[in-house]
Amino acid sequence: MSHLQVLDLAQNNLSGNIPSCFSNLSAMTLKNQSTDPRIYSEAQYGTSYSSMESIVSVLLWLKGRGDEYRNILGLVTSIDLSSNKLLGEIPREITYLNGLNFLNMSHNQLIGHIPQGIGNMRSLQSIDFSRNQLSGKIPPTIANLSFLSMLDLSYNHLKGNIPTGTQLQTFDASSFIGNNLCGPPLPINCSSNGKTHSYEGSNGHGVNWFFVSMTIGFIVGFWIVIAPLLICRSWRYAYFHFLDHVWFKLQSFRLGSITV
Incomplete structure (x- = not known):
């Protein structure tokens, strides 16, 4: 499916590992700079063109809200695998999708580290890895995502310092709660001995023992x-x-x- 731009498999009962062949989605590997408001489909006798202004309209749940995309649908690339029963690690092949705008893998049972190459996905505007079992440190390269406007890493097993970057420090603390993280925007200073503390927050789903x-x-x-x-x-x-x-x-x- 080399022309696929929007993949939404959210809220199903899918299980097993995420396949590594996602890197074959070539429409998501390069940033789409075209303003052509049409989508292309392979017909029986050649390529047919459909005007998106009159035919195609898609409701996508991105950045935590539902928006209807019509005229600029050809510029949107999205993968939503949230609310399933997916296991294993996030395949590093995902990071080859340099043209991907929205990535949601929340509410699964994913383990392992966040791929180090996530900083290469320069087109990302939204990342949601919340409510999994991811561990390790947040890759410092994530601070390179200058277009990132929504990030949710809450309720995993992440630890260490939150990487310093203009984008990351502007997010709300709720984006990082439920981990063993420290540093802004969390109200927990990173100690010199490297110890961190779990922060649930007063408005999250964690237990406020006080x-x-x-x-x-x-x-x-x-x-x-x-x-x-x-x-x-x-x-x-x-x-x-x-x-x-x-x-x-x-x-x-x-x-x-x-x-x-």
């Missing part, structure tokens, strides 16, 4: 006070007698203040 412990403490304290009152009648009488006494004192104090 609020969990506070809630448990409130519930336990509440029942320590209330349970004896429910079980022991003499304690209830003593408790309400004490409240009546306090209320009487307060009323007497208030009336005394008014009289004065």
